[in-house]
Amino acid sequence: MTRTSNDILLGAAPIVLVLLLWQALVSFGYAPPTLLPPPGQVFLRMGQQLSSVTFQQDIAATLFRLFAGFAIAVVLGVSLGIAAAVSPPVNAAVKPIVRVLAPLPKVALYPAFLLLLGFGHESKIMLVAADALFPILLSTYYGATTVEQKLIWSALAAGTPPRDVLWKVVLPAAMPSILTGCRIGLVISCIVVFLAEMITSTDGLGHVLVTAARTFQAVDMFVPLITISLLGLILNALLQGLRAYLLRGFPSV
């Protein structure tokens, strides 16, 4: 118990140090407040913004795009990953395409999505989905191919119809790996949705940052950045909770 509380203290130390350094830079005049506003001012502004309706709408727009893109990526990634692990013909078709598309920087595709899907939600959702898809697909595939064949044989021997093996053996056994992929995909979604909104958008957190940057409002530039970081942490914690619930039968993962 003392070990964990020590760890928390140790972990809080660098965060406090960063905040102190930040404050010191401003108060000793090394950085002008127009370039680096003091932390107090930033958090005050953040409190104000969080209670304002327009900012809440921006957060809602960002979250909507994030979840829509992430959901598409999860559905496609898990089904394609499992299909590629189970059926050799699908594997032969999917694998080379994935090898080509996975290392491609998806942000470069964003102009194409803009031209094809317009400047609305669709192009941003598409970009998020394209970016989050591959980590989820790859870890699903990895998880499903490393399922022990013995488990499948025992299930078959116990009379499970081959159709059900997928749901009852392969999917649960691949679950830890799938969830790891989802976690990476979620972080990437957070990053990408923000970038897409920075490039072209009329709302969302990324747009707030760009507007602030154009008018040199340093305080307003920090607020959306801290907000997206907090959103990422909250979503990550939710996913961890889901993981703990889904994997409750597994030995410590």
Place this chain on the structure above:
Amino acid sequence: MNGLWKPLAPVLACCGLLLAWQFASLGLKNDSFPTALDSLRAIPPILTDKESLINILASLRRMAIGFALALAFSIPLGLLMGRSRSTAAFFNPLLMLIYPVPKAALMPIIMLWLGVGDVSKTLVIFLGVSLPVIYHSFEGAKAVEEKMLWSGAAMGLSPPERLLRIVLPAALPEILTGCRTGLVLALITMVTSEMIARQSGAGNILFNALDMGQYDTVFAMIIIIGAMGICLDAAFEIVRRWLVRWSEPQFDMPLSFS
């Protein structure tokens, strides 16, 4: 048959994707969606134009510097975190906090401080690459077998020597996984940072063409950047294979139950 088929499969996939694109654009008949052939035809003028070639090479140079600096910084930190509980407890919460921050989004702020030049772009690439590499080095070092360290200590290796000669090689496969993610991220941050700082580089050409409505240049640049990603990844894969040739080959077999 199998040996011949394997290196050809990605090439075939490329051709298939380009074909699908060609038919899609022919079917859609949309002015802003040129055919694959038109886009491919727009590539040679870009690559022979001196100015854009300099731009693209400058992008690659920034990326290489940022990537190399990030590796030099992140691998030792990650390994230390993996071997010492208190170091891990010290850095983990801070890293968790900054992990979901889009690094390229820091660009406007860093530009305020350091200007629009090479320094800010390289710094952003450095930040983007660091986190996955730290994370994977950490995981890799944590999973090193205790027994190997004990034997190393028993044979008289000092702690820094143990880190270099036992932990580093044992964690290498995992570290390289992190580097691969980092490489993709470096390309992404490179493109986005240039798109935000609109001064030079491949991302600048891409988004300027988009603004000016030169759609075949847009798609040609997409192909060039995509090809850069694929080639870098393939080159990295060769290096990785060579570095970890001693480790077990990755398990990769379709399941059978039907």
